[in-house]
Each structure stands twice: as C-alpha cells, then as structure tokens.
Amino acid sequence: MTVALSISDVHVTLGANHVLKGVSLDVAPGEFVTLLGASGSGKSTLLNVIAGLQSVDSGHVAFDGTNVEKRSPQKRNVGVVFQSYALFPHLTIGENVAFPLLAARRPAKERRAAAEEMLALVQLPGMADREPSSLSGGQRQRVALARALAANPGILLLDEPMAALDKQLREHMQVEITRIQRKVGITTVSVTHDQTEALTMSDRVAIMHEGQLVQVSSPEELYRRPVNAYVASFLGEANLLPTVDDALVDDATGLLVDGTAVLRPEDMSIVAAYESTPAWSIEGVVRLVSFQGSRYRLEIATDYGRKVVASLSPSSDVSALGVGERVRLACRNSDRVHVIEAVATAAIPVPA
Incomplete structure (x- = not known):
C-alpha cells in the first residue's frame, strides 16, 4: 500500500x-x-x-x-x-x-x-x-x-x-x-x-x-x-452478554464462559408467546419504554440484573409492554451476532 x-x-x-x-x-x-x-x-x-x-x-x-x-x-x-x-x-x-x-x-x-x-x-x-x-x-x-x-x-x-x-x-x-x-x-x-x-x-x-x-x-x-x-460499547450502543457453546447465558456462575456476544439494539426484536425460543435470545422484565421519534427504545432487566436494549420500529405496538411485564428479546439473524473471545473481552474494561 x-x-x-x-x-x-x-x-x-x-x-x-x-x-x-x-x-x-x-x-x-x-x-x-x-x-x-x-x-x-x-x-x-x-x-x-x-x-x-x-x-x-x-x-x-x-x-x-x-x-x-x-x-x-x-x-x-x-x-x-x-x-x-x-x-x-x-x-x-x-x-x-x-x-x-x-x-x-x-x-x-x-x-x-x-x-x-x-x-x-x-x-x-x-x-x-x-x-x-x-x-x-x-x-x-x-x-x-x-x-x-x-x-x-x-x-x-x-x-x-x-x-x-x-x-x-x-x-x-x-x-x-x-x-x-x-x-x-x-x-x-x-x-x-x-x-x-x-x-x-x-x-x-x-x-x-x-x-x-x-x-x-x-x-x-x-x-x-x-x-x-x-470498542463494542464505545462505538454505539451494544448489548454485551456472556456466551457458552454459542448460546446466550444470563447467570454465568460456575460456567466456562467462552466469549461475549455483541448484539446491537436495532437487531433485537420481541419474541411472541406462541413462538419457539430463538437461538440468540434472553428474557427479562420491562424497565422502560420510550418513544424517540424514529424508534421506540425498549429496556429490559434480566433475572440477574443485566440490561438489554432493543430499538423497535415507530410503528410497533408497544401497548402491552408495561413496566414489570416479562418479555423475551432475540436477535433472529445470526449474521448480526458477533462473539468476542473471552481473552479479548477481558483485555480492556467496558467504558462506564
């Protein structure tokens, strides 16, 4: 070059x-x-x-x-x-x-x-x-x-x-x-x-x-x-969740975590009750739903206190997403999931 x-x-x-x-x-x-x-x-x-x-x-x-x-x-x-x-x-x-x-x-x-x-x-x-x-x-x-x-x-x-x-x-x-x-x-x-x-x-x-x-x-x-x-956290908003054997885990206690999945909010969607559980998904309780013009910002807290954010279309029906409701979020496109190896993940702290 x-x-x-x-x-x-x-x-x-x-x-x-x-x-x-x-x-x-x-x-x-x-x-x-x-x-x-x-x-x-x-x-x-x-x-x-x-x-x-x-x-x-x-x-x-x-x-x-x-x-x-x-x-x-x-x-x-x-x-x-x-x-x-x-x-x-x-x-x-x-x-x-x-x-x-x-x-x-x-x-x-x-x-x-x-x-x-x-x-x-x-x-x-x-x-x-x-x-x-x-x-x-x-x-x-x-x-x-x-x-x-x-x-x-x-x-x-x-x-x-x-x-x-x-x-x-x-x-x-x-x-x-x-x-x-x-x-x-x-x-x-x-x-x-x-x-x-x-x-x-x-x-x-x-x-x-x-x-x-x-x-x-x-x-x-x-x-x-x-x-x-x-880098994942500094450049835009990102959900960082531990993985074991190419699957998301909420409670990593006692598990051999092999990486961290980077899931962008715009790639997350709500899993309907009648659907089978997608591979890259996690459940939690609604903490916040806010309208931001070009999107709804949905924030949930998992059972172990992890924050997960989804960016939903402004045409989405969010009437059922009251604070305290349980909901499952998923990234249905596996090509949008990037897993950082555990060694690289630990190299530099996530910015506050």
Missing part, C-alpha cells in the same frame, strides 16, 4: 503521563481517517504530533516516506482546521483564506485568485470582502477549511472542527466536509469524540484508549466486528 502518512512506534510523555504508548498508523493517499476516543485517550496529542506541535520521545513520523518528526510545523506542509476556527477578526474573509499564501510571500494576484477558488469550493462564492463577524458558525467553519486548503497542503488535519455547531448544522457540515475532501482528494486525519461523525465521514476509524490504538478498521467493521468489549 502506498503510504502518505506513517506513524511508527511513537511515544510521548508529558510530565509524569505517558500519553502515547507506541502508536503506529499508516494512512493511504486521499484516505480519511478519524481518531476517536474518550477524553484523555491521546487522540489530540497524536494529531499535534502529526502537525509538529508536539515533539516525540521516540518513534518516527513520515510524510510520503520522508521522516518529518524533527521538522517545524511551518515546514510540514499541513493544513489545520481548529475547533475555534481561529479566523483573524481584523481581516476580510478573502484575506483570511489567503493568509497562508501571504506568509509564503506569494503575489497579491495569486492570493486573490486562490482565495476566490477556495471560497467557491466551500460554496461561499462572492464573500471574499465580508468580515468574519458577519458569518454564521457553519460559514466560519467553511472559511477555516478553505484557508487550510489554500496552500495546497499534503495533509489536512481536523481538530474537533464541528464541536461548536448545533446538531442539525453539524450533520450538514459532516456531509459537506466529506464532499469537499473527496473532491480535493486530500489525505485527512480528524479528531473527534462524536461517534456518528466518525462513522459518517471516515474511510477508517482508529479507536484510541489510554494512549494506544485499540482497533483501526472501516466504520462498518468496527461496528459489526469490534475486537473487544471496549
């Missing part, structure tokens, strides 16, 4: 904290990779290492096969979009976008043309002479993206670029940034704590935990075949 960005066994210590512990990651040209993890997992530190804003204790960072870990940020040819957008309030939109070219001492005519081209790319044509204060949050984000792309960088870095936006605008900008990234074809590494954002925008997602990469895979692979219980 041709590699645009290669991170090899990188260690970073900040004070007494070992923040990155031997991180290795290869990113292909034009690929969009998102670093996803909880606060303190090391994802922002890793992005800063790529940008040159954080030095490494050991290990290597290479762009197109050339080591750059000793290069200053200005000499790395990366574009960065920060969470705050960091626009200069005393400059016009066009001057903000062209600023990297001004720093590189490009001619004024070239700067103006590049700014107009980039603003057209992010669907803000004709706004070069406006002030940043006159723009909405989404428009300021597009300007920040245009500025990051103006100098034609080899790598684009996105540092929680949509954290300040409301939900509806954030979803719209996820699509827009993905469209622009695909059109330009630039190698991109993003940092986020938003699971939906990571799944929507990325070719691959890198799950980080305590300074290490736990799993790096396509969004679908991570969601459907997580390597351990931590």
